Amino acid sequence: MPMLTSEIVPGLVAGGASCRMDADVAPKFKPGDRVTTININPLGHTRLPRYVRGKTGTVARDHGVFAFPDTSVSGVHSDPQHVYSVRFEGEELWGQDANARSCLYIDMFDRYLEPA
């Protein structure tokens, strides 16, 4: 069984328990693309918060390929896919109550997004 050793502690603390995967997966989107998030309500784990479901934004950046949390919660990192920083305008998320200058950048997995 692997053990925590003093050599691996600094990397773990600095980088966290990264879920980046070395997998050759094509991105569905590129920066500048307009995307709409899906509306899902799974009983299990997801990184798609309620207030971002069914909203439309713009891909700002492609972070690379990571394990999909919704399936990796089974214990094995799986379903590698691109993760993007997506920009949502405040008004899209909060309607007329939004601060007019607010926006949100949030990391979204490929599977959460559809072309807008």
Next chain:
Amino acid sequence: MNGIHDLGGMHGLGPIEREADEPYFHEEWEGRVFGLFFANFAQGHFNVDQFRHGIEKMAPAGYLQTSYYEHWLHSFETLLSEKGIISLEELDRKQAELSQAGDT
């Protein structure tokens, strides 16, 4: 899951307190809990998604009444007992021993 952890957009939770020179940990036990994550992770007891889901499954009232690192500890206890690495009886016994010894 649509759990209590998904707080985005909720009102009435009060302001975010900003501290000048905020320390990494406010209590010594918080640093120990932080270290427990890496010890357990390195031994393969759980991955980060299981760890997060362990927090999401907390009972809503308990979640709101406990602090950030208490959420971490709750997840460790849930996951390690679910996987049979520790038992809740064992945990209760050790906690009783420690509180009797005054070392809480």
